[in-house]
Each structure stands twice: as C-alpha cells, then as structure tokens.
Amino acid sequence: MGYKVPGAAMDRVSLLWRLRRRARRGVLCMALFCMTMAVLYTLCAENSVPVTDAIFGVRARTRAQPRAHSIVKVLRGAGGSKPMYVDPQKLPGVIPGDPQKPIPVLSSLNYSMEARQKQQHPEGKEKERHGLLAWLLGRPLRRALETILGGRRRADAASQNADDFFVAKGVIWNDEMSSSMLGKRLKKVVQNYQAMNKYGVAFSNSEGGKRRQKLSGPQLLCQLKMMVKITTLTPEMEPFSKFPWASLLPAKPLMSALGPFKTCAVVSSAGSLRNSGLGKEIDAHDAVVRFNAAPTLGFEKDVGSKTTVRLINSQVMASEDHHFLSSSLYSSGALVAWDPAPFSSDLNEWYNRTDYPIFKQYQRYRRLHPQQLFYILHPSMEWQLWERLQDNMAEPIQKNPPSSGLLGTVLMMSLCDVVHIYEFLPSRRKTELCHYYQNFKDAACTMGAYHPLLYEKNLVKRMNQGSDKDIYNHGRVTLPGFNTFDCTQPSNSSTWK
Structure with missing residues (x-):
C-alpha cells in the first residue's frame, strides 16, 4: 500500500510546481524579448532609424512636436x-x-x-x-x-x-541660385513669408523682382560701402536720451571704439565646421567675430578660441534657454546686439515694437558687466542691407531682415582690411547639420527660411575675391575692407578686383 501525501502537502507541492512553471515561462519570454530588441536595435542602427520610431512609427514622434503657434x-x-x-x-x-x-x-x-x-x-x-x-x-x-x-x-x-x-x-555655390531650386516645403515657407510681410516692407523692386543689370563684384562692394551705414545707438539719440538708463549706452559709436584691424575672421555656426581643422587659421586673425550662442570650448580645433566680437540677436538675449545674463559664453570680447524693426519705422516706433525685450535685457546685462563693451545696432542698417539684397536679385526675397551672418560680415568689412568668412558658403564638407555644436539637421539652415539666406550667399559669392578652390576646400570667402578701395573713381568701381 503506497504512501499517501496529505491534502495540505499536495496543495503546497502543486502550488510550488505551478510557480516554477510560471517562472520558467517568464524567463523564456524575457529572453525572447531581449533577443527581439537586440535584433531590432541592430537593424535600426544599420538603417540609421531610432528604435522608438521603429516601434511606434515616425508619425507618433512627429505628432508630438510642438505647433509653432502654441x-x-x-x-x-x-x-x-x-x-x-x-x-x-x-x-x-x-x-x-x-x-x-x-x-x-x-x-x-x-x-x-x-x-x-x-x-x-x-x-x-x-x-x-x-x-x-x-x-x-x-x-x-x-x-x-x-x-x-x-x-x-x-x-x-x-x-x-x-x-x-x-x-x-x-562645384561650389552658384550665385544664380533661386527659389525654384528649393524643395516643396521650403518653397512654401518662402511664399508664406512673402505673404505675411510682418515688418511692413514696401520696396518697388520686391514685387516684380526686376533687376536692372547684374553688377560686378567691385560694383556691389561700392554699393554696400556707400548705401549701408554702420550705426550703433548712443545716449544722445531720441528717445533714449530721455531715459535714465541711457547712460548705459556707450558714449562712442562702435566704429570709434573698435579697430581698425588688418585681418578678420567671420566664423559662421555651420555644421560643416566640424572636423574642419580650421581653428589655428581662424585664431591667427587680428579679430574674430562669432554669432549668438556658438561656443568655442571643446571645439577649438575646428573653430578656434579667440572672440573679439559676438553678434547676438534679441531672441538669444531674451530666451531662458540661452542663459544670457549668467553664462560666461558672452563675457569674451565686445557684444553687438540687434533686433528687427518695422521697415519704415523710426527709433521711437521701434522702441515700442521690438520683437523681443532687447532693451530690458540690455540694461540687466550692462549692470552686471559694466566694463564690457556692449553695442546695439541701429535697425536702419538691417533694412539698408536688405534693400541691397533685393535690388541685386532677379526675384522677390523674403521680407525679413538679413541673417546675423551677413550683418556681421558687413560690420567687419567696416573695421578690417581683409575679411575671411568661414563656411558661410558651403565647402566640400557641406552637411544638413545646422550648427557645429548641435545635432539637429535641416536643409533650411543652409538654404534659408526666415532669413533670405539663399540670396545672401548669392551676393557674397559675387563679391568674393578669393578662389573657388578656397571655398571648396576650406569654406573660405575673401572680401576686402571698405577702406581698401576708392569708390569715387568710376574706373576703380568698375575694374577693381
């Protein structure tokens, strides 16, 4: 007669057996899951697709992106x-x-x-x-x-x-690039900006985009020299003279305080500066201008470490993300700020209609750093430069101010004998990477969306005094300073090279 297991003990054995079976199944399922994820990860890595996109789909990520108006x-x-x-x-x-x-x-x-x-x-x-x-x-x-x-x-x-x-x-940048060469999305963006006309641009040639005749490089240079005036705000200007904080504005304009320099480098923030090895060449210049929040720390080999002037827009000054008041990034060199103004406005109207609170941030920064040179560009310069762009293009351009890059280039042409611009025109390293210090890609960063970048590059290419080989290999454009040529002599303005 066999031994009978008591009922309670049988229940415990049965329960233990079931738990062990479930545990084995769990381990097996986990192993299968891990193997599946490993295979998926390998496939995604080979195809440059984020794993989350493969699982949930690209639309899920795209839907989660913020709407521009919200x-x-x-x-x-x-x-x-x-x-x-x-x-x-x-x-x-x-x-x-x-x-x-x-x-x-x-x-x-x-x-x-x-x-x-x-x-x-x-x-x-x-x-x-x-x-x-x-x-x-x-x-x-x-x-x-x-x-x-x-x-x-x-x-x-x-x-x-x-x-x-x-x-x-x-092959390098073609100075006859036009909006017809853009993709559908960017073409639509340009059309929308034409229709929006946020700044009330009224310019005869902007509607038809009719260009009289294509000017030579020397003629364009003389046109910029004579028709774009580099002016910064000073305490005696209205309406600032009425404000107690006007004393924070520099007593002398920028042109009297900086320069002249022999050679200057204008360093764009383009992603193609990565792995360029241009750092030593850039630092060898007498003066170097950088833009917005572009850092040098950790990128010295490619962009150098010297900063003489940093040109910043009012959005960078106001955005909490850029830590304008506290970051040491902005403490090197002189600061030059700018903010878009209505096309035909005077300083009074602009003061009450700034895009971002540039004057509030300016006062705060100056009180924290009273010894640092800090200027604000007169907004008329932006639109004078925009008019030169539109006047020399065969089609309407975006009715928005030029980029910081072009503003900084013309600014340094007023201070330097020779200006070298790096990666404003794309070199053989061309990439859709927007900035060398970020990992975000978008063709708009090269072709333009808000700013008329495409047309700015056309203008710079026409004025370039360097070789196409310099552009292709180094992304380097060479422009002369305004004080190096005489535009009063017709022969000089038409034949100088």
Whole structure:
C-alpha cells in the first residue's frame, strides 16, 4: 500500500510546481524579448532609424512636436510676467509660415531641380552598402525591412543628391541660385513669408523682382560701402536720451571704439565646421567675430578660441534657454546686439515694437558687466542691407531682415582690411547639420527660411575675391575692407578686383 501525501502537502507541492512553471515561462519570454530588441536595435542602427520610431512609427514622434503657434515662454522679471513667443525657426523640425499652418520640415528633402532630374534618370546604378546583418538577409526581406523602418535608404540617397549639387567634382555655390531650386516645403515657407510681410516692407523692386543689370563684384562692394551705414545707438539719440538708463549706452559709436584691424575672421555656426581643422587659421586673425550662442570650448580645433566680437540677436538675449545674463559664453570680447524693426519705422516706433525685450535685457546685462563693451545696432542698417539684397536679385526675397551672418560680415568689412568668412558658403564638407555644436539637421539652415539666406550667399559669392578652390576646400570667402578701395573713381568701381 503506497504512501499517501496529505491534502495540505499536495496543495503546497502543486502550488510550488505551478510557480516554477510560471517562472520558467517568464524567463523564456524575457529572453525572447531581449533577443527581439537586440535584433531590432541592430537593424535600426544599420538603417540609421531610432528604435522608438521603429516601434511606434515616425508619425507618433512627429505628432508630438510642438505647433509653432502654441509655443509660449515667459520672461520673468521684476515687473511681472511678459509673454514672449519663441521664434519657431529655432524649434526642432518646425519652420514657420502661416502661424495657423506651421510647416514641418524635419528631414525634408530640399534639393535642387537638377538633383531631382538625376534621381529620376540615373546614369548608372551605384553599388549599395549595407551592414553585416543586412548582407546576410535576402534582398526582398531587406527591402521590406527598409520600408518598415522608414525608407531611410531612399532619403539618404536623395540627401546625397542634394549635397552633390553643391560640392561634387569641385562645384561650389552658384550665385544664380533661386527659389525654384528649393524643395516643396521650403518653397512654401518662402511664399508664406512673402505673404505675411510682418515688418511692413514696401520696396518697388520686391514685387516684380526686376533687376536692372547684374553688377560686378567691385560694383556691389561700392554699393554696400556707400548705401549701408554702420550705426550703433548712443545716449544722445531720441528717445533714449530721455531715459535714465541711457547712460548705459556707450558714449562712442562702435566704429570709434573698435579697430581698425588688418585681418578678420567671420566664423559662421555651420555644421560643416566640424572636423574642419580650421581653428589655428581662424585664431591667427587680428579679430574674430562669432554669432549668438556658438561656443568655442571643446571645439577649438575646428573653430578656434579667440572672440573679439559676438553678434547676438534679441531672441538669444531674451530666451531662458540661452542663459544670457549668467553664462560666461558672452563675457569674451565686445557684444553687438540687434533686433528687427518695422521697415519704415523710426527709433521711437521701434522702441515700442521690438520683437523681443532687447532693451530690458540690455540694461540687466550692462549692470552686471559694466566694463564690457556692449553695442546695439541701429535697425536702419538691417533694412539698408536688405534693400541691397533685393535690388541685386532677379526675384522677390523674403521680407525679413538679413541673417546675423551677413550683418556681421558687413560690420567687419567696416573695421578690417581683409575679411575671411568661414563656411558661410558651403565647402566640400557641406552637411544638413545646422550648427557645429548641435545635432539637429535641416536643409533650411543652409538654404534659408526666415532669413533670405539663399540670396545672401548669392551676393557674397559675387563679391568674393578669393578662389573657388578656397571655398571648396576650406569654406573660405575673401572680401576686402571698405577702406581698401576708392569708390569715387568710376574706373576703380568698375575694374577693381
């Protein structure tokens, strides 16, 4: 007669057995999950697709991006809170157009018509490069996986075609670039800015975009010298002379306090400065101008460490993200700030209609750093320069002020004998990476969205006194200082080179 296990003990054995079985199943499921994630991660890495996009889809991430008209930050100060709308151009993946219909341009394929034709009619098939796992998979399965993971191969190929337009086989920026060569999204952005006309631009040539005749480089230089006046605010100017804080403004204009310099470097913030190795060359100049929040620490090999002038826009001054009042980034060299004003306004109107609270931030910074030179550009300069741009282009340009890069270039041409501009025109290192110190990509950073960048590059290319080889290899443009040529002699203005 066999031994009988008591009921209570049988229940305990049965329960223990069930727990062990569930534990084994759990371990097995976890192992399968880990293996699946490892394979997925490998596939995503080979196709440059974020794992989250592969799991949840790109649309989920795109939907989560902020709308341009709903982004609000508050600048908190002693006088309470003032709503401040962040420039949507600075937001990842969003370029503004109609505020009610923001236009996303994340990973947009903004390439030229020539590139599109090459893509539609390829001359030959190039051998595709894949990772080890993709090589082990069959072609149909590999294609299916690439489709599931966002079609990145096709996007990469299109982006490569866009790059080829500028730098393949030594080709550099064409000074006849036009909006017809933009992708659909950027073209729509430009059209929207034309319609918005936020600053009330009224310019006869802007409607028809009719150019009298294409001026030579020396003629353009003389036009800039005679028609764009570099002026900074001083205490005696109205309405500032009535304010107690007017004493914080420099008594002498910038042109009297800085320079003259023999050689100057204008260092853009372009992503193509990465791995350029231009740091020593840049620092060898007598003066170096940098822009907005572009750092040097950690990037000295590529961008140098010297800072003589830092040109900043009012948004950087007001944004909490840039820590303008507390960051040591802004304490090197002289500061020059600017803010867009209405096209035909005087200083009184501009003072009450600034884009961002430039004067409030200026006062705060000056009280914290009373010894540092800090100037504010007269807003008339922005629109004088814009008029020269529009007058020399064959089509209407964006009715928004020029970029900090072009403003800084003309500023340094007034202070220096020779100006070298780095990566304003893209070199062979051209990339859609917006800034060398960030990992955000967008073709708008090269072609322009808010600012008329495309046309600015056209103008600079026409005035370049260096070689195309310098642009291709080093991204270096050479411009003469205004004091090095005489525009009063007709022969000089037409034949100087």
